[in-house]
Amino acid sequence: MKSVRSAELRAECERMCRYLIGGAPRSYVVEHYVRGHAVRPEWFAPRSAFDHTLEVAARVLPLRVVDACSRFAASGSVVRRKLVFLLAILENSSPTCDAYETPDVSRPSEFYLRLIPRGILLLGALLVGAVVLPPLHLLRRVTGG
């Protein structure tokens, strides 16, 4: 049972890592991710029915959709807590710390230009979430899933 849970967490870590930094995690990152769940299980346990829905959604929808919707509708949700925990591991270990230290634009104008498509993606993610998440939540409540 324990090894099944560990395998789930490893897969979850890999998926979240690809979302956050666009690549697979080092084994060092995965070990800390799994260990954190063992040290503080209460921090990563769902606290509400909507938390459960977001967890299910995180497996089937793009993570950006669940992350964006969580930020505005349930910022303390378990999915977002897991994402922030993984982000904390990534920012404090090499070589992924670079992604939080080194700018990849050289001028304010370039920053604003590159922010536009990201803003559109964020709005799209919120829109998809607004369409998909309420019926999914309702369905889960009705079916008791």
Place this chain on the structure above:
Amino acid sequence: MKRVTIVGSGASGVHFALSLLRKGYTVQMVDAGYTGTAPLAPDSRIPDLKRELADPVEYFLGEELSGLTLPGGEGEYYGFPPQKQYVFRHPDGVATRTRGFEPLSSFAAGGLAQAWTAGVFPFNEADLEDFPLSYDELAPYYGEVAERIGVSGMADDLERFMPVHEHMMEPLELDGHSRALLERYESNREVLNTRYGCYVGRARVATLSHAQGDREACGYLGRCMWGCPTESLYTPSLTLRECEQYKGFEYLPDRYVQAFELDEARRVRSLLVRSPDGGELEPLPVDTLALAAGTLSSARIYLASMWRHDGGCEDLDGLMDNRQVLVPFVHVGRIGVPYEPRAYQYHQLLLGLETGPLREYVHGQITTLTTAEAHPILQSMPLDLRTATFVFRNVRAALGLVNLNFHDHRRPDCRVGLSTEGHEADPVLEVRYEPEPGEGKRLKGAVKRLRRVLRRLGCVVAPGAVHTRPMGASVHYAGTLPMSVRPEPRTVSPLCRSHDFDNLYVVDGSTFPFLPAKNVTFTLMANAARVADRAF
């Protein structure tokens, strides 16, 4: 010569002790005395630690993840790093009930200032208006303490709020962001001074800009918050170490003080102490006692003593603390600039906003973001985390924070008492705080003015990012056993001798009758040195 027993090894206690030891007194210091661990890789900067340590995640987040800040938690923007957790460890069985106040207290060797941000701000004549002493009486002790701890700073526009004292060494180097802000202030000085009552200058900090004794000059490692590995940033444990070199000094750690006992003449006879892990109370005889445990712990000891002796005690009123409002900003012109890991991590600039009488000025500490953890900031941005990461890495060198501090004064509805409810045999401390009517308007007005000032400096405040901290968060507690010329109950004399018990002194913030907006720690040290010099 008589022996003086001091409770607590914080900023007040150690400077009180050192002054007495230099005068030839025998000093006994009773303390729980929790300590931390020695810093790893003392020459490395923060980014190097992430690349060089065998397990950097454990270093930064801690074995129990105490350095992790998660969304939906009860913490604020920043938690304390694992290396500083010992500062807030409590002995077993020490509980506090609160209303309107979130207190922090320390039982560490060196006290709360083991985790301070080293701001050194002397009070001026206006700040001391309610004190039964003048600036001239305190000034020599500011100089003396500055010589002991090492203070860097300079005379500039902030002199109107903070007098210049002796023994100040040249200021620390500014990072690029702070330099740019100061240059912008200088070119807008007239407008900012006259229209907004805003004055900006260099921080005054207890951090060495050049070596002093066996302490090195600041190496700009950006590790202030994790614990300065070169001891350039002063903490009271350094003075405790100095005290331990005196033959007449006896340090008694691993002791939690519950109360003092009185004899028939109502003189303090002994302390009741136990191990911090629990166990039986044991008496420790004293000749002269000085409470320096910090405002709340000293109040706890005082009230518990009265409760044991008389079966009760009136509450101690007049509890004060500085309300703090955090105002994060983005310096627009610095977007895309690489951030400098070689920097002093805490505030390098200060600002004062004059909003009325001089003693009611608003004090702001300007911290540019250098080596702080990213995850607490990223999660608070109104973005998905991937977009937040893109924004953060490109604006990191443009981010800053103004920590606004507001003055407080003694009021009867802010008080500390004992509650026996559910604790009949051993009452617990009860802290109640009521904000002053109209406080919200005062805070809002100051933030509005600050937004305008920041705009003049080329910065913008992100909407929704301003955060009002709970009362208790600044940990500048004061006022519960105030100095008074008149011998009223639950007060002390101008030399901090109790008006209730003549062999009891109180030498911490409890004795301050007014709390200006600026950090009190430097004045706590100077006042403790003054009392040791003048009363003994």
